Amino acid sequence: MADKEYRYYKDNGKLMRLHIEQDDEPLDPRYDWDGQIGKMMCWHRDYRLGDYKDNDYNDNEDFLNNLIRENVEEKSIINYVKAKKASNGLELRYDRHEQMWQLWGTYYWFPLGTSREAKFDVIEEYESLDWLVDDMIEALPQKDKWYLLEKHANIIYLPLYLYDHSGITMSTGSFGDRWDSGQVGYIYTDKKTVLKTCGNANKRNWKKIAYADMQGEVEVYDQYLTGEVYGVITEEYNAEDDDWEEKDSCWGYFSDKWGDELVKNIALNFGVSETLYDSVEAVA
Structure with a gap:
């Protein structure tokens, strides 16, 4: 996914935008996460x-x-x-x-x-x-x-x-x-x-659950190995300065999605449930 590929939305009347970046220093799920069974x-x-x-x-x-x-x-x-x-x-x-x-x-x-x-x-x-x-x-x-x-x-x-x-x-x-x-x-x-x-x-049913959970752990670890870990950055439009100000960011989202599906998936996990648009003009 290209850097700075923005998606625009409104939050409580404020014009916002977000973009997704690859997490260059992701947590290792084998040691930084709890609850592993394998x-x-x-x-x-x-x-x-x-x-x-x-x-x-x-x-x-x-x-x-x-x-x-x-x-x-x-x-x-x-x-x-x-x-x-x-x-x-x-x-x-x-x-x-x-x-x-x-x-x-x-x-x-x-x-x-x-x-x-x-x-x-x-x-x-x-x-x-x-x-x-x-x-x-x-x-x-x-x-x-x-x-x-x-x-x-x-x-x-x-x-x-x-x-x-x-x-x-x-x-x-x-x-x-x-x-x-x-x-x-x-x-x-x-x-x-x-x-x-x-x-x-x-x-x-413990074996059935164990196989499914171990499979899931391997899939998450594979995302860690392949760099499918991302961060989301949100910015608010400042009309007086005609510029964008960073408001928040969060990293460590593991996902095997691509393109718009990736953006929507991470935005929802981050808490952005508003409709996302490809351009500022589309928001209005």
Whole structure:
């Protein structure tokens, strides 16, 4: 939107005008706003994203492994693998002759652009089954870890993708560009947080509300990343000086609108409900 694109109106008989400008120093919704239900964990070599102050993990695997260790009981992880539910074929076998448990898995190699399966290579083997839990966590695919977190800890998530080309934009869905985009992390929450924070949430609908709220948080954060944050400036006409005097301004309006829709949206949020005109002559 061009600078100084004025809209005119009358307020209590006074001739007024307003215009919208981009907010060059917007508040960070991840740290300057209250009421967030999601925790946004991201990893990128060039940008500090999401809740970066709370992210001390080396990468997404390090984070996810720690999350499952802290929230899922070992017996639940063991039973999941023993039941052969892992999506990568991970399984436990007991060697009666050696009297020890063995953790087996399936690996996929890609030499020269082709793939072949190396059937059930031994990953680790110990005398005590409990000693294998860390290896199970490391070996489980991410989708299995999120499944265990949802089933046993009421923790749910959405993936976060970043498109980086002449600026950055974030979404919970893939951008479909293998060169300039990719997954950078997750936004996640838990049942306890949702029930405590969202007044309309209950034990039956908390997941539906959580997904919608997390989606909304990502959309607002994307507006922050893309500069879709604005301020409104109002001026009053001084007939004696034949000039305009600034009366008020307010900043920090997040909006994905454009053109007249953007102006009307921000004006209403600011409190200007009068009809807006494109020219002074139209007001009279």
